[in-house]
Amino acid sequence: MRVAAPLSDEDRGRLLAGAHHDPHGLLGVHPVRGGLLFRALRPYAKSVTVLGKGLRATLHPEGDGLFAGVLPLRKIPDYELLVEYDDTTVTARDPYRFLPAVGELDLHLLGEGRHEQLWQALGARTMDHQGATGTRFTLWAPNALGVRVVGNFNYWDGTAFPMRSLGSSGVWELFLPGVGAGELYKFEITRPDGSRTVRADPMARRTECPPANASVVEESHYRWKDADWMARRGERPVHEAPLSVYEVHLPSWRPGLTYRQLAMQLPSYVKDLGFTHVELMPVSEHPFGGSWGYQVTGFYAPTARMGTPDDFRFLIDALHQAGIGVLMDWVPAHFPRDDWALAEFDGRPLYEHGDPARAAHPDWGTLEFDYGRTEVRNFLVANAVYWCEEFHIDGLRVDAVASMLYLDYSREEGGWTPNVHGGRENLDAVAFLQEMNATVYRRCPGVVTIAEESTAWDGVTRATHHVGPGGFGGLGFGLKWNMGWMHDSLVYVSKEPVHRKYHHGEMTFSMIYAYSENYVLPISHDEVVHGKRSLVSKMPGDWWQQRANHRAYLGYMWAHPGKQLLFMGQEFAQGAEWAESHGPDWWLLDPSYEAEPDHRGVRDLVRDLNRRYTATPALWERDTDPAGFSWIDGDAGEDNVFSFLRFAADGAPLISVTNFSPVVRHAYRLGVPDHIPAWHEVLNTDDPRYGGSGVTNPEALKAEPTPWNGRSSSIAAVLPPLATIWLRPA
Template structure:
């Protein structure tokens, strides 16, 4: 027999105070999620749920769900002069499915998911779900206390980028294959990432999204972890287990746009409440999505609170902010006449700039040590510089230019690389303008671009050798590291979000060898101060020879904070063994190979320098001493003075 739910009651004034309403209207409420949305509470001796939603242009708003047969006349909400509607409904419990029914000023009837809903039904259903977020027994206090030290810019940061739905699939008798749950991923993904030597996992957006093919970048539920893999508590467990394993978690965050889905933010109360009414300002033509109106205070509160929400409630360690370039420029991907200039006649989105600075100030101010990372593809200055210096305030920025240039070089036949030598050296002209992450991300292995392995030139042996040498160059180069899943073992096919990775490739020795190299690079990187302590300053890098284009060889030194602590990196990007290749080095004495990407264990040809590698008093490359090396074909060497 169906339980009868009582009529709703007015929400006590102290739940959503005038001060709360004022801060939301001012755009400075940093934890609006504590007041808006659906919260399990006890009022006047009754357990139930308090609902609160901002819909200033609606004539009427009701709470609807199975509990009232989706009848909007049963539980009408109460409005305020700030446009926030509230209601307390006794006897409702956790996991109740609900929506808001809105009557617009045109008498249109809209059923909307809760913008602040903490959980949602699994697609294709779009109802919000009442969820309790304060019951999980977190065990990561030690990690959180040390987070600022773990994630300092002089620490190793090597990121494994993951799409949870396609990292691995489980056989299923009914569907053929199914997703792993958050808890199954805790048992499988976390040990794998730890074994591979990474320091961080970066998750493609896990906020609820109806369309699998958006990979999470078209968000419907900004405050709801996707139900595809389990409950909010299950996701908390996954994060907790990451921290127990010593892994930080970075979440892709999407404040640039939102989809036009009818149940979402689009036309929320009969108006473009969260976006601009003018399509010249409000629509991303490339993506068919809507742009947030960053000049509207309540929208700023919604987004700033959302950034803090994931850190506060889910203990996320960093936010990688998607599509920052699209936020900064009013004419992003638009032709003349398709955009509206700012008040000074320029193309800069002043409201978005102000918003990004505010987000970074608030995140870093409240949660010191949490990383904010910009995916920003232009030459906008000072993205990763403090706001008090005129910067945007991000901790780090993806180095898209480095990625495009170096991948272009690696795709060329070694015979012609001499004519494109500058593609590998150009990045050093701006390498220290920002705090850079070197990203080989999901965007480079989809939409016909081919897998990372298939981007390499040559036959199968050369493709593997090129990729091993390229990884060695990347891990030796200045900047933090990011690699998308599957690239670490050389998946042949480009990424497909509808299937698991090609784990069967690991039955082949060359794939095993590539995977082992990435693991060893990560471990060497973590334990070698010269490879991570000074990533963002010239004092941590010095070219030995940047100009040997004829041989396609690059050599440089990486220094730790103490200048006598260093490694030497030498990359040979031709399939030719070079003997008696002399390079200058900072100190005399014996050296050893920390990494040789041509070793048999990595699938290489086994050309090595042995143990009698001693710098001789022969001046070279402005150094008083030098090494005579044997350079393996299509390989990177990382050398270290012997203690």
């Protein structure tokens, strides 16, 4: 073996400092005059020997862990490195003999911001490459001087594992033979100023359990059993289908359960109550449990608190096999500042906006994404696709859309810069949301996207190619949370009945704009925490009246145009606010608790509401069609009564009447369609089975030729106190 020509001082210094863009040009094997030059970087090694078929040659030490030599060979052999340390000897494939394991098309699509399966190009991926089994590590860090892989496979010392830069793409790559699934890793990045930072992988598909924060090489072996569900889920447009959602914070629904243990309990519970979907509060990895998942650090990884990604797949599969759709909260509006995550990832603003005033979220102490950067937009669009394709998620509820849409969101005058047209709209965020929605709907049939958007932005659920009066195309969401209905209705029901007549319009106002968007009526976790009290505790009066108000409100909500969402614990009138530390008060349903029938009755009502709802097309088939609704009397403020008709596509009607007064109203006259001779009561929230007083309409209510409410026929019904009744043709 001949001594190799030494590295230049510059190359040597940059390589050892972790600041070299092309370590593969220095390490590995290269043709030179007179043979092949072998060079390896193995700090702390006593010797490094090249092994191959009929080949054994010990490299010359060059200092600082470098070993090199020139062998009189013409053809590059299939070789390994035998590395001897003081206390052990290791044989391994040389990572620097391999060509890049990421394709040119991947890099092109990434540069264009159009890689819709980005997780297959970036991150850690196990594979067979050039005859070797290992893991390819790829990272987008365009401002880095150098990147090294660190992990438990190299004792968290990345000196010997520098990555190569793949040109102008900003991507760094290294294939490590012998590294497999389950290994912990991070990236050590040399910043532009020469300092170093160690970061978790933004594309990690699995993480350590917090508070530990290393990324984990992941390899899924899950076999799905939900083919029937996946084939059927898109048969009916979501706005013309029943959708009743049970919102769940998985870590606290039954504290201490794993994903697989939850799969044994949650699907049967939700199915028994008749909800069509669950909505999972963010399951993307997050360091602080008190954020409930809304401050995400691992956008591609389900939280490890309850198990592995395949365990999470098992839970979703179990829900699908029980006939239950799975919605997931998705948080593309911001990310936390943890110094091991996305903030100033490679030494400069990368995922966040370069303008500090634009980057800093004024409310949450977090950073906002730079939606104008193609790679960042690609990171988020692909992330939406990832959850739907890899985990069979049926819908994404997009958090905090309003904070994305407005440049002046929570910012004082002078604290924001108008867009190029002088307006307050964040044009980059608009374009991102349109692209995300269009991409998800194109790639994932049957998936619905839902906006949590609290303003009057025009066209949230309008198609992206339909331009509205404001000059913008629609955002392309399938549904939108009706925050106005939620706020107004909760204000109304929190008033003492004697004062409700002065707030009657707050309940009827929702029908003025009910068809401006495709709405969901949300009573979410946000309404039952931080001093807002649980739903039943918002109600006035004694315990009986509180529960009666609670039941009447749910009956009104389920009949109102729009889909329904109810947060866990409210289905059995939990009195305490929710707290992520202990979850719902399940003990209230224990038969040994003396007030248990009070709570069980409310849960029985929710079950019956859902079953009646899904069996009654009038309550969902024309949710977005004004012809599907008609007031009977929307002006009965003195009576605290709301009465209206809902119609199915074939014209089949249902009457809903809510009496928000604590008095019985006998022979209360209601105008009805004149072609229906009689009506019968199909649901009454005052039924004793639900804890009510038992004021019902046991006999069919016959239509009489008495004009009322602008109709030529009417019925005389008994309205129970603080209750909702539903009537259908007899």
